[in-house]
Amino acid sequence: MAYDDLRSFLDTLDKEGQLLRITDEVLPEPDLAAAANATGRIGENAPALHFDNVKGFTDARIAMNVHGSWANHALALGLPKNTPVKEQVEEFARRWDAFPVAPERREDAPWRENTQEGENVDLFSVLPLFRLNDGDGGFYLDKAAVVSRDPEDPDDFGKQNVGTYRIQVIGTNRLAFQPVPMHDVAQHLRKAEEKGEDLPIAITLGNDPVMAIVAGMPMAYDQSEYEMAGALRGAPAPIATAPLTGFDVPWGSEVVIEGVIESRKRQIEGPFGEFTGHYSGGRRMPVIRVDRVSYRTNPVFESLYLGMPWTECDYLVGPNTCVPLLKQLRAEFPEVQAVNAMYTHGLMVIISTAKRYGGFAKAVGMRAMTTPHGLGYVAQVILVDEDVDPFNLPQVMWAMSAKVNPKDDVVVIPNLSVLELAPAAQPAGISSKMIIDATTPVAPDVRGNFSTPAKDLPETAEWAARLQRLIAARG
């Protein structure tokens, strides 16, 4: 089933026992972030959280951890909540093949109910803003879908970008914004700033659950996130026209913020506790002037806790990072079986592959580093055989311990590109990268003593499926 807005998805989470309503009064800080932080420490099927009694607020409604478990991620895709992770990724990859699915334009967006404009814009009066981590420079919008267009080709629907970026609230109508140079909005901004022009922008908060997934997904520059959302939903994505910018924004958003990134201006931003498990920032970043806010009556403010993994962020971008890499690798190397890029947005990737000939696995690892996402991430690749499940870390550790001869199987390449947030980069944006080939050598690479492996019994796969069904039926 496809959800057109956040509220309908929250209803489903509630019915499935995956939404915890916290009605006792809580403090905006540190309670909201600490509760969401705790969801990452209580097991893989933690619920979403909904708060409606926050000290000092009258009408605050706050949702957190909406995608923060495998159960919630499955439900977001309309799958049974107990769907195993590997199956969720495979189903994601299968639906990808329906891309592109044209969106459906609707005119009756519920966020048209209320408006603030110009001097009257006051984000604090619309949103119950709060801090996440101790060292954060301020209050952040960290789960928005941000829409921008290519200033040189504004009518190209595919080049219109929808992405998630960190946004610090630095005034009642001012935001600081982080466009990582590898990301599409940074290309839009560069083109606008080269001409000395502001870049119009629309920031949508509280979106339907698939919109949040595609906004955090590494897609090609000219691929439309809305057309991908349609493929993943199995139904056209509902969109509407934003009143100030004319941009295409999700129909079901709770809040639509419009304005411009002011050209050629930078202002101090951050730090912010990031998905890398480290703070980054304290840098001079672009700034946004907000000119218009449209919002549903009593909007639900959706936020996301991130910090030391695993947090909601990892569930949100884990599968959607695996799938593009899987598709791009398989396009040229059909031997690739599965890709696990779920650790720190793919800074480390595990790939299982069959081998065409000796040395082949290392070539697959190098290709992973040169995919569009790999250029900014993929600092370490572990290659495993086709019969090793890269999502099964004990199997991966077995392959590493039994099949790696460090002298021949570890390759380090110096001075490659990585996103500036990577804590180990030196200088920021540059890192050496490593391939660990934990596959069994094949001719003409004849090394080691691998002629008598112990294999699973022929009946084991059937029994594994049977046991999973029995466990699922038990509930």
Add this chain to the structure above:
Amino acid sequence: MNHLPVECPRCAFEEISLLATSPVPGVWDVVQCGRCLYTWRTIEPARRTRRDAYPDSFKLTAQDIENAIEVPAVPPLLK
């Protein structure tokens, strides 16, 4: 509330402005440093609101702010 703090916990700057007040009157204010833009709610724990309790690792000096790198760098204007 509206009794503004006298200095920024993070950079010790002494110009603090009011950004928001609690919808329930008198519970908290949200205030901001005029130099480093640090933003805090007045009822947050001392480790986020008081200079003497603020962690040294997150403190900023005027020099830190002036010398912070631009990300992304402003590109040259096309002629």
